[in-house]
Amino acid sequence: MIQLTDIQRQAVLHTDTPALVVAGAGSGKxxxxxxxxxxxxxxxxxxxxxxxxxxxxxAAEEMKTRLVKLTGLPFKSFPWVRTYHSxxxxxxxxxxxxxxxxxxLQIFSPYQQKKILTEIFINLxxxxxxxxxxxxxxxxxxxxxxxxxxxxxxxxxxxxxxxxIYKEYEKALFNANAVDFDNILMFVRNILRDxxxxxxxxxQKFKYILVDEYQDSNNIQDELTKQFLDKGNLFCVGDDWxxxxxxxxxxxxxxxxxxxxxxxxxxxxxxxxxRSADEIIKVANDLIxxxxxxxxxxxxxxxxxxxxxxxxxxxxxxxxNWIVKKINSLSDxxxxxxxxxxxxxxxxxxxxxxxxxxxxxxxxxxLGSKGFFERKEIMxxxxxxxxxxxxxxx
Numbered sequence: 096m097i098q099l100t101d102i103q104r105q106a107v108l109h110t111d112t113p114a115l116v117v118a119g120a121g122s123g124k125x126x127x128x129x130x131x132x133x134x135x136x137x138x139x140x141x142x143x144x145x146x147x148x149x150x151x152x153x154a155a156e157e158m159k160t161r162l163v164k165l166t167g168l169p170f171k172s173f174p175w176v177r178t179y180h181s182x183x184x185x186x187x188x189x190x191x192x193x194x195x196x197x198x199x200l201q202i203f204s205p206y207q208q209k210k211i212l213t214e215i216f217i218n219l220x221x222x223x224x225x226x227x228x229x230x231x232x233x234x235x236x237x238x239x240x241x242x243x244x245x246x247x248x249x250x251x252x253x254x255x256x257x258x259x260i261y262k263e264y265e266k267a268l269f270n271a272n273a274v275d276f277d278n279i280l281m282f283v284r285n286i287l288r289d290x291x292x293x294x295x296x297x298x299q300k301f302k303y304i305l306v307d308e309y310q311d312s313n314n315i316q317d318e319l320t321k322q323f324l325d326k327g328n329l330f331c332v333g334d335d336w337x338x339x340x341x342x343x344x345x346x347x348x349x350x351x352x353x354x355x356x357x358x359x360x361x362x363x364x365x366x367x368x369x370r371s372a373d374e375i376i377k378v379a380n381d382l383i384x385x386x387x388x389x390x391x392x393x394x395x396x397x398x399x400x401x402x403x404x405x406x407x408x409x410x411x412x413x414x415x416n417w418i419v420k421k422i423n424s425l426s427d428x429x430x431x432x433x434x435x436x437x438x439x440x441x442x443x444x445x446x447x448x449x450x451x452x453x454x455x456x457x458x459x460x461x462l463g464s465k466g467f468f469e470r471k472e473i474m475x476x477x478x479x480x481x482x483x484x485x486x487x488x489x
Contacts, residue, residue, distance in 0.1 A: 097126065097129075097130050097133075097165060099123075099126070099127070099130060100123070100365075100367065102363060102364065102365060102366075103123060103126070103127045103130070103365060105363060106127055106131070106330075106363040106365075107127060107130045107131045107134050108134065109361055109363070110135075110138070110328070111361075112327055112357070112359040112360055112361055113327050113328075113329040113330070113331075113353075113357040113359070113360040113361070114329070114330050114331070114360060114361045114362075114363060115309070115331050115332075115333075115350075115353040115354070115360055115361075115362050115363070116128075116330070116331070116332040116333075116363045116364075116365060117333070117334060117335070117362060117363065117364045117365065117390050117392055118332055118333065118334050118365040119334060119336070119364075119365055119366050119367075119368055119392060119394040120334065120336075120337060120368060120370065120371070120379075120394070121368040121369050121370030121371055121396075122365035122366065122367055122368055122369065122394075123365060123369060124307070124332050124333075124334075124365060125154075125157075125158070125161075125307075127332065127365065128147070128158070128305060128307055128330075128332050129158055129161045129162060129165060130165070131305060131330055132145055132147060132158075132162060132176075132305065133162065133165045133166050135303055136166055136168075140302055140303055141302070142162075142166075142168060142172045142173050143172070143173075143174055143175065144300065144301060144302040144303070145173075145175060145176075145301070145302065145303050145304075145305070146175045146177075146182065146301040146303070146304045146305070146323060147173075147175065147176040147177075147304075147305040147307075148177065148178065148179055148182065148304070148305065148306045148307060148320075149176065149177070149178055149307045149308075150178065150307055150308040150311065151178060152177075152178055152181065154307065155176050155177050155178060155181070158173075158176050159173050159176050162176070175301070179280060179312075179316050179319065180276060180279050180280065183279045183280050183282075183283040183319065184202070184279045186283050186286075186297070187200065187274070187279055187282055187283050187286075188200055190286050190293065191282075193286055193290065194282055194285070194286065195269070196269070196272055196274075197272055200272065200273070200274060201271070201272060201273040201274075202273065202274055202275070202276065202279070203268065203271070203273045203274070203275050207273075208230065208264075208275055209226070209230070211264060211267045211268070212226055212229060212230055212260070212264060213226065214267075215260055215263045215264060215267070216229075216260075218263075219255075219259070219260070219263070221255050221260075222254075222255075225253070225254065225255050228253065228257075229255065229257050229260050232245075232246075232249060232253075232257050233257070233260070233261050233264060233277075234276075234277050234344070235343075235344050236261065237277035237278065237280070237281045237315070238277055238280070238281075238313045238314065238315055238316075238343075238344040239313075239314055239315070239344060240284075240313075240314035240315045240318055241314075242261070242281075246258040246261065280315045280316060280319060281315060283319065284315055284318050284319055284322065287319070287322040287323075288318075288322065294322055297322070297323055298322075298323065298324070298325035299325065301323050301324075301325070302325075302328060303328040303329075303330070304320060304323055304324055304328060304329050304330070305329075305330045305331070305332070306320060306329075306330070306331045306332070306333075307332050307333070308332075308333050309331040309332060309333035309349065309350050309353075310333035310334055310335050310337065310338040310345070310347055310349075310350040311333070311338060311339070311340045311345040312345060312346070312349050312350075313343075313344045313345050313346055313349075314344075314346050314349075317346070317349045327357070327359070329357070331350075331353065333350055335347055335350050335351055335388075335389055335390050336379075336383050336386075336389065338350070347388070350390075351388060351389070351390060362390075364392045366392050366393055366394050366395060367394075367395060367396065367397070368394055368395065368396040369396070370396075371396055371398065371400075372396060372398045372399055372400025372401075373395060373396040373397070373398060373399060373400070374399070374400045374401065374402065374403050375396075375400060375403065376394050376395055376396045378403055379394065380393070380394055411444070411446075411447035412447055412451075414447065415447040415448045415450070415451035416451055418437060418448065418451065419451045419452065419455050419457065422435055422457060423455070423457075432457070432458060432459075437459075442463075442464040445461065445464075445466060445467055446467045449461075449466050449467050449468060450467075453468070
């Protein structure tokens with residue numbers, strides 16, 4: 096077994112009842128999850144009988160790669176290390192005839208979904224400015240687990256009849272023998288819910304279920320987990336303090352109420368952060384203490400860092416100018432610019448910083464997205480301005 100802390104090892108070795116691993120940031124949850132699967136295999140569980148749900152396809156591939164190194168088994172030995180959508184689409188392709196579909200089943204892209212909705216809006220004489228709202232609410236309705244109830248509660252909030260649009264949209268998908276991304280989970284839930292023998296078949300197939308990033312599961316994903324589950328062999332990992340997908344329909348109560356849903360469950364808390372300095376952890380702990388609805392834990396780190404200071408500004412320009420002065424003072428102290436990072440919440444926040452850096456001649460490199468001045472529309476405008484000043488520049 097790979098090197099684990101005492102609490103990680105306890106979580107890995109526990110197999111008698113459902114388990115929830117409350118894993119603080121940087122506490123080695125992926126290592127724990129991977130070690131758990133390897134341990135199950137060492138106990139005699141067949142790799143193909145283990146359903147391990149990850150949040151992204153990239154995470155699934157990374158986990159399989161780790162398992163290959165850890166167990167010596169080939170990559171193909173882990174067919175059910177997947178996202179919810181990937182696992183459910185594999186099931187849906189086999190049983191789609193139960194819903195009236197035929198094989199091969201197609202998944203419509205966002206572009207195709209928008210095209211269908213545009214046609215529906217035209218036919219119903221609705222203003223297309225509400226199209227994005229309708230698309231978002233159709234997705235939320237499906238992931239809520241009860242689309243009829245969702246639309247009933249939203250009836251008076253919109254100028255259009257979204258439930259009518261929903262029914263026309265589903266009819267168009269069916270006629271095209273296609274599903275959208277959200278249909279995949281909803282349809283598999285329906286198939287397993289309405290077919291006892293099939294539900295029993297998958298309960299027997301999956302001897303152990305593991306779910307990563309459980310705090311970001313939505314209602315329908317939680318239902319699916321329960322439909323797959325047999326004999327309480329469930330191992331969920333996540334952190335309610337890092338739940339950020341409520342706007343997409345995730346339900347943090349699935350995580351927080353784990354003990355209520357599974358009364359004999361064991362809770363393990365991974366509290367040591369191996370990534371950040373203790374000063375950062377303490378600030379984060381103080382901040383999250385304001386949350387009313389949470390699972391308590393005391394995160395800490397053995398690493399030591401500098402002093403954290405807080406500054407407040409009236410606007411983003413003042414903030415950016417202060418950052419410039421700070422960077423210049425650090426540079427004067429012989430700290431290289433490539434050792435300084437500015438973190439911000441969304442790419443829309445970058446403009447004030449970029450403008451200030453350019454004004455004061457500070458070189459910078461954008462990571463994760465294009466900078467404001469590198470966007471196509473801004474570069475086009477800049478080219479027109481250059482052409483106006485330099486007529487020979489064609």
